[in-house]
Amino acid sequence: MTSAMTEFFGNLRAAPRRILEAAFRGGAPTTDRTRSTFIFGNVFLHLHSVRVHRWTLRWPATMGLGIATTAAFLITLVTGVLLMFYYKPYPEAAYQSIKDIHFVVPTGRFMRNIHRWAANVMVVCVLLHMARAFYTASYRKPREFNWLVGMGLLSLTLGLSFTGYLLPWDQLAYWAVTIGANIAQSPREITDALEITEWFDPGGFQRALLLGSEIVGEEALIRFYLLHVMVLPLALVFLMTIHFWRIRKDGGLARPDDVDQRLGPPEGEVYPVFTQAPEKTYQLAAIVRGRTPAVGSGPENTVPSMPHLFYAELGVMMFTTLVCVALAIVSDAPLKELANPSVPENPAKAPWYFLGLQELVSFSAFTGGIGIPAIVLLGLGLIPFLDRESAGTGRWFGGPGGWPLVQRALLVGFGAALAVEALVIRFGWIREWFPAVGQLVVTAINPGTILTLIYGAYSVWLVKRHNSARAGALGLFTCFLCGFLVLTIIGTYFRGPNWVFYWSPADWPKH
């Protein structure tokens, strides 16, 4: 009897330890073996590989941009759920609830600021992350599919930002979304000119689907809310999971061929597992096509992901949080007057990362809002399938031409964008010279398409000059990046009321 009681109390004392052991079966990650079980025994961590190459851990290899994007997303997730406690997705009530969150709810303003800043940080980081993957030629085989998944993630990130923009139901939100919904309708620019809108109206269909009504009203608000808090985040998590898992399945991050010579021998405290390259991997030979990444690649030069990779990731996450919180303390998220459908905000500006597009739609709605973005997305998606070369993979600005080519492309990119903008601002465009000209002419020939043509021609020339698709891609990507920057900066700082060019907001007319 006593022995049963003793055992009972012993078990009771041991319960906390045993619960912990049951949850984390491998024990403390103190040896290479338990470090491995720590990762592959955990459903979330095993998206990572168990060991990570030393090249990947170097700061310039990734600059932590992917993890920073993930961290920003997690921050918006947490703060977003908190904001949902008080937000009411109905016109006017929505505005009042945001006001409540701003002025009454404990820490409400702070949380909304963090949410807004983390969303901005996420957009910046996802763009920089894409630039990093491009400039280090990391999209190449076998990582083509992950590049495509990444483009899906970029689109979802922008979609999340845009849908979130309507929710406060203030003047800023209302007019940005009116413009956005009409961009969705802009294929009518072409169908109207061809007089076939009556039978074939993809523009009207897109707008109706987005707004659920003819106007931006309660139906539109509930649709944007649904997309913002449910559909898009779920799709984003889905794609993120594939994106992370694929990194591991594609053999880790892209590395140069001569990575071992570049790195030199590992420092002390690091234990390479295999010092000899395995000639075959017998277990996988039957089911895996080709050779697995570990075969024939020499001393592995890897270190355990726990702790080396995880501590780096945690560091980047903490830093991202610090940046978001600091920005949230310094700057409040804007809230203008209640939405007024009869008086547009003047100037009515979209979020900053769409202002480049807004500059383009100020030439032609269809070309700027749908045509050029579609060309850019298509071009980005095709890059890994057109560039089948191998020189320079894993190195910054790797490939024929290299950094000098990118420098020249920067000049061409900025030069062409500034020249075209200067011409338009100084002399106007076709409509002012010949008011009677048909709309199809303006849709086809406008500053946006001219700039795209210049960039395209330059890149074709680069392909011929260097006899390499990678050289053309380097030039084209750099040029479009420059164009995006120039248009965004002009749209943000140099466009005033009636979208007129002003050197400074101080020159804006009073009204």
Next chain:
Amino acid sequence: MTVIPGGSRSRLDPEATPRRDWLGLTALWSMVSALSFGFLGALRLPKAAVVAAPSKSFKIAIPEALAAGEALVPQGHAAAVFRDEEGVYAISTICTHLGCVVKPNAEGFECPCHGSRFDKTGGVVKGPAPRALPWLQVRLSGDEAQIDEGKTVPGGTKVKSA
């Protein structure tokens, strides 16, 4: 697996398409197409059949003092009403570019969003707007005009009271 006498085919080579595989593939693709059609059908839901929107028709009294060519913009409506010797007419103030509300001025209309300019009859003079501002249907009864924002009429249609 049939072995063709004298054939060079090995036991491990895949057969062209065995009948059982063919039936299986048919079943699989039937399922895929049934699911896709079902999914497409479910997508019909978000496209509203009846759109709830406020009435687009409104009445407005035209003051005697309204000068020829001077715009009268009724509160809460996207239309500008004019009167001259030839009659009363109304022009929509929704920009044909991206749907902002244009403002009447001395030369015609200007859009605050992307700088489109229109002349007094709604024709495009400048900027990205693809079409002229549409003219709206007007019905007169005495001093009162009934204007329907949902019905357009050919440009230049002016209405005189009988």
